Amino acid sequence: xxxxxxxxxxxxxxxxxxxSGDERLYDSLLGKSxxxxxxxxxxxxPEMTEKLYSVAKEFAELKDNxxxxxxxxxxxxxxxxxxxxxxKLCGVEIIEDAIENAKLNAEMNGRSQGETLxxxxxxxxxxxxxxxxxxxxxxxxxxxxxxxLEAKLIEEICDACPDRVVYISCNPSTLxxxxxxxxxxxxxxxxxxxxxxxxxxxxxETVILLSRKDxxxxxxxxVNVEELNRISQSK
Numbered sequence: 001x002x003x004x005x006x007x008x009x010x011x012x013x014x015x016x017x018x019x020s021g022d023e024r025l026y027d028s029l030l031g032k033s034x035x036x037x038x039x040x041x042x043x044x045x046p047e048m049t050e051k052l053y054s055v056a057k058e059f060a061e062l063k064d065n066x067x068x069x070x071x072x073x074x075x076x077x078x079x080x081x082x083x084x085x086x087x088k089l090c091g092v093e094i095i096e097d098a099i100e101n102a103k104l105n106a107e108m109n110g111r112s113q114g115e116t117l118x119x120x121x122x123x124x125x126x127x128x129x130x131x132x133x134x135x136x137x138x139x140x141x142x143x144x145x146x147x148x149l150e151a152k153l154i155e156e157i158c159d160a161c162p163d164r165v166v167y168i169s170c171n172p173s174t175l176x177x178x179x180x181x182x183x184x185x186x187x188x189x190x191x192x193x194x195x196x197x198x199x200x201x202x203x204x205e206t207v208i209l210l211s212r213k214d215x216x217x218x219x220x221x222x223v224n225v226e227e228l229n230r231i232s233q234s235k
Contacts (some may be wrong), residue, residue: 002038002137012039017099024101030081031051033108038097040075045197052168052205053081056186059191059209060089060139068163069130071123071153072144076102079134079141080109088134091118093124102197124153138185141166158174158185162187165210182210 016038016170025036030050036042043049056078062068064086070079072093075098083089088110093099103119117133119125121150124143130137140162142149148171149157157165165187169175179189191209 002180004147014090029077030057030106032080034075034077034079034080034105034168035101036075036107037097037101040101041074041095041097043075043197047198048195052207053078053195055169055193055195055207056166057082059193059207060141060156060164062139067130067134067136069126069140069160071126071140071142071157073102073118074098074143076118076141080105080111082139082141082228085110087115089116090126090130090133090137092123092129093118094120094122096120124150124156127156131160136160137162139164139166141168143168146152146171146174148178149181154178157183158182161212163211167210168204168207169201169208172204172206174207179208186212188212 001017002012003017004011006013015088023037027034027042029046030053041222043052060068060082062083062161064084067090068079068083068089070076070089070091073079073093074095076091079089079091079126091102091107098116099120106116106118106214117129119129121145127137137160140157140160141164142157148169154207166184167175167178175222182188187210189208193207194207
């Protein structure tokens with residue numbers, strides 16, 4: 001049971017009381033095992049979540065010994081599903097309980113501390129932490145809340161010069177806005193795939209791949225943010 005007495009738009013408060021059962025929930029995705037505390041984010045449709053993360057893994061195209069930086073990593077579900085045993089993985093999440101879950105999940109799935117780093121904090125600290133621990137990230141994965149990414153974070157992601165950026169979004173409107181900002185920094189849309197985790201609703205998850213490579217082969221992507229916002233509001 002979660003107790004929230006604050007009159008805000010935040011659903012969950014800081015206080016949890018366990019009525020019965022274990023302290024954590026346990027589940028598996030793509031052959032990986034995960035422990036989840038009540039405050040940790042987890043997709044509500046496990047079958048389609050596997051499809052979502054499979055698309056993200058395909059887009060990431062992680063090669064042996066490459067470095068993956070997972071921003072908004074939650075309990076580590078995305079990053080741990082994407083990497084293989086040779087990849088270095090750095091994950092950042094602002095919810096401390098989720099990071100404790102991520103550390104446990106890394107251990108449960110056979111990853112050593114020397115190849116894995118999960119830390120609590122704002123997403124913007126992740127790039128320097130990853131560079132310090134493992135060197136420049138080859139792939140940066142982001143799975144932000146509906147408000148999308150801050151312009152400053154987009155700038156810092158681009159300045160880190162990853163080969164690929166994989167963006168998982170639950171809001172097509174803010175995704176379109178952010179794609180336009182990435183394009184201003186030289187990162188262009190290469191692939192896009194919608195995944196319907198919420199049947200019979202207007203909501204959809206979207207995975208995109210952004211890259212600086214092969215610029216002349218990039219997809220032409222005309223973003224009309226005002227029109228997307230109008231459509232979202234009408235639904």
